[in-house]
Amino acid sequence: MAQKILSKTKTARKLTKNEKHRITIANLVLIPSVIKNYIDTLVKVYRPTFKYKLKVEFFYYIITTIIRRQNTYENKTLENIPVALNATILKGIKSDYNEYIDWLIEQEVIFKAENYEPGHSSNKYCFSDFILSSLKDDSSPEIVEMEALASDTVIVSKSIQQSPVYKENEHLLKWFDDKLVIDFEGAKNYIQDLVFYENGYFDFTHRKVHWKHQISALHNKVFHATRNKESDFRLHTVLTSLKKIFKPFVTYNGQKLIGYDLKNSQPFFLIFLIDSIISNNDIINNILDRIYNKKEIKSFMLQKLWERLCTEDFREEYAVFKNWVLDGRIYENMTGIITPDQHLGSFYTYKYNERLKYKVREIHDSSRNTMKGVFFTLLFCGIKTKDKHYHTFKKAFPNLVAVMDIFKMKNNADFSRILQNIESECIIDYVTRKIAKEYPEMPLFTIHDSISTTENYAEILKALIPQYIYEYTGLIAKIEEEKWKKHDFQIDYKKRLELYPEWYTYNGF
Structure with a gap:
């Protein structure tokens, strides 16, 4: 949020238009090399004639934004679903952003979803069949820099430490460094022949494209962090989008990670919400002011x-x-x-x-x-x-x-935002902040209602989480330990096949 800048006479200076609408984007992004090479070739052969100077990096930014938005918790199946692009952000980066999108559509890199209703929904985009087929054959990523997009209105953060949310969440984000490692080859080999996952027998071709992008981001240290008060207020990082099958391959400073989940977290925070309204708790009043x-x-x-x-x-x-x-x-x-x-x-x-x-x-x-x-x-x-x-x-x-x-x-989505805001303030702003102050050397990583640390601090973390949740809510919480261990879904599939062969025959497996 823009802050007033005071002169020596304490008179507020009127903010310039640029200062009011400054946008921060990450410098390093991952783009599948097959898409980057294709766009580079198209630019050479069919060079766009835009009103302003061409910046090919903006094509990369649009592509990686679509991938990132497809690679979310809501898109559990990791399909090529249409996703919206934030027009305010795009316009802040390039005023002629529509020309870039239209050119990508014309070159059949992306296409606009047909269910768009003017005035009722945003334009949504996904990848063309040609690009999808190319991704399935080669989804190896390439790191590209966005520094060329920097301007008076755009700040390009060169590290997670320069992100807008770093200062307020430093106690968690400072651990995203070179010690956070994923066994990249092990993770790739693990999913190579995977056909059974989360109680389903699927064609994982497109999922594997997203999975490789997830582990590549962690492997190449392309760290990012966002936290938006206008939405769920959760802290989103490279770990929150990482599928659980890759957790066993992640270590910090050579140690395995152990996490603790708040059991029945959404019902738990619903209880806190109702109790707080009855007791006129200021915490809830502030959150309700934010939502409504x-x-x-x-x-x-x-x-x-x-x-x-x-x-x-x-x-x-x-x-x-x-x-x-x-x-x-x-x-x-x-x-x-x-x-x-x-x-x-x-x-x-x-x-x-x-x-x-x-x-x-x-x-x-x-x-x-x-x-x-x-x-x-x-x-x-x-x-x-x-x-x-x-x-x-x-x-x-x-x-x-x-x-x-x-x-x-007013909107059924408001209820989920309330519970997510409560969860975020409790876990991010109270529990982990208190733990970090008491044990500043303890590595801490959050995935929404779950807090993880290294093996040597696990027992301390286990004791402190319910203690500080009680301080915040007045309720006794139950937590569950989650060791970041391997789940052999292939073996699970074979066992279930032996137990319920009629189900798999019935469903054509």
Whole structure:
């Protein structure tokens, strides 16, 4: 956020237009060499005639931004999904950015998704079939520099230490250095023949393109960090986008990493949210001010919440639900009111896919994991959803669901932002900051609600996490240890094939 600059007479100087809209981008980015070479050749043969001087690095920036946005938690299947580009950032870098995008479309490097609705959604882009086929044959990355894009409005940070979020998160980001290493060859070999992963038997061709990009970023020390108050406020790094199958190959200073997850984290922070509203906790008031920036919306919402929270029916439901959460068995207890769908040895749910515009089946290896998926749907679905599990849960906890729906009255995404903001402030700004102050030599890495360190500090970290979560929330948290160990999905597949051959025959595997 821009700050006022005061003269010696304490008179505020009016900020220039450039100072108000300065943009920071990373200097080093990874681009698949096959795409870079193709663009370089096209520029030579079909040189663009733009209004302003051509900067080929901006082509690289657009391509790597699409890859990075496809390589997110939301895109779990790591498909070639259409992703939006931030027009404000693009325009800040190059005022004629549309000419660059149009040229890439004309040269069939990318294409614009057809489901764009003017005034209702942003333009979205993905790679052409030709580029995809090339990536499948050769997805080796190349490091390129973005320094040529620096200007009065653009700051090019040459290291993670120069990123805008480094100073406020130094206690975590300072550990992204040469000691953070991935066994690159081991990771590549591990996925070379992988065909079974996360309870599914898939064609991993495009996933492997993204996977190689993930491990290459870590291997080549292309570190980045972002944290945006306007969205989830989570700290995003090269580790938060790294798939769990690569965790065993990561070490720090030659030591393996051990992590601790907050069990049932989203339900846990939901309990903290409700308790804080009842007690008028300033922490929650500040977060609500951030999410609901219009006072009348927040005021009306709080009035509706109080009307519901003060009822005897709500208090009775809430006591049961709170006990489920703090006992650490919410998902197990949910099976008592929701019968998980099961067929031929596997559990599954149907989840509406916004991109495909229809429900897709998600397979789970246990009823607990099935209920975890169901609960996330309960938390983040729209108020008018037709999801059968939502309505089953609502019959059992009508007042609790009514409270959750109040947070979604303006936009159902607001509710997820609230819980993610609470999680981030708790884990990033309180728990890890307190630990770093007490043990400044302890390496700390976060992946949202999970905190990891090296083996020699694991027991200390294990003891401190629940202590400081309690200080922040007043609630006793349960944590689970996660050793960054190998998961032999190929062996898991063979075992399941022996146990449930009819399921794999039924599904054509």
